[in-house]
Amino acid sequence: MGIVGNLNSNQLQFFNSDGYLVLESFASPDEIKSLRLKMEQLLDQFDCSSRASIFSTRNQQQTTDDYFFESAENISFFFEEKAFDDNGNLKQPKQLSINKVGHALHERDPIFKSFSSSEKFLSLLYSLGYRKPVVIQSMYIFKQPGIGGEVVPHQDNSFLYTNPPTCTGLWLALEDATITNGCLWAIPGSHTDGLVRRFIRDETGVHFDKPSPSYDQKDFVPIEVKAGSLVVIHGDLIHQSFENKSPTSRHAYSLHVVDTDGCKWAGDNWIRRNVDPEPLYSS
């Protein structure tokens, strides 16, 4: 197979103890430019008069619809909750109104696909012990200036559950992410406390099986990073991001990976694939 892990023992030790890891300069300026340019083109082509689906981490139950479910295998556009005025019209151009694009950019778009399956991701996953990893979802997250929505504290394993849990988040900053424009925050070490709850899809839609615990904001640390840095996030790490009230956007490209060897994808996850995702490698 020829894949060699690219994390050293200090990095692995940090990841295992804190539940996240920052890899600076993971993506080159050229790679960032091409991902951003491709997203600009996708947005230009998007006809926003046809529909408006909103992404909310507080009210996803209310805002969930077929468009959301079908996005698992498509390139779909979700608006910021605060993008619209009282009459339902956009308050700013569509380019500044979208919360995120997901959830199969890594499959459907050639630029995102080639980047998401590049050698450095394979080496990283190999270092983390993945045997037959698949990217189960990808998201281009805008965190728009002024209206970029919060992402409430959560664990990625809640949404993308395998038994046993194997999800890892790979969050790439496409712009500098700071406290001011809505960087990630995490509770270091919280991944060792296990999975708190699950996000279940059934015949009635989606719901959490338990209420969220309340977290002490003092326990969170900001993860401020430069454009090009990758934040590796353990699936049980409690993390969040705040609203972006600043005039500066905070674009990111995020992949979520699960293993397909030695574990079982849960049938009541929100993602139900018609076509199984292709493994990045098999070891």
Ligand SMILES: O=C(O)CCC(=O)C(=O)O
């Ligand atoms: O980009 C953000 O603000 C949050 C992303 C996140 O929490 C995730 O990808 O799991």
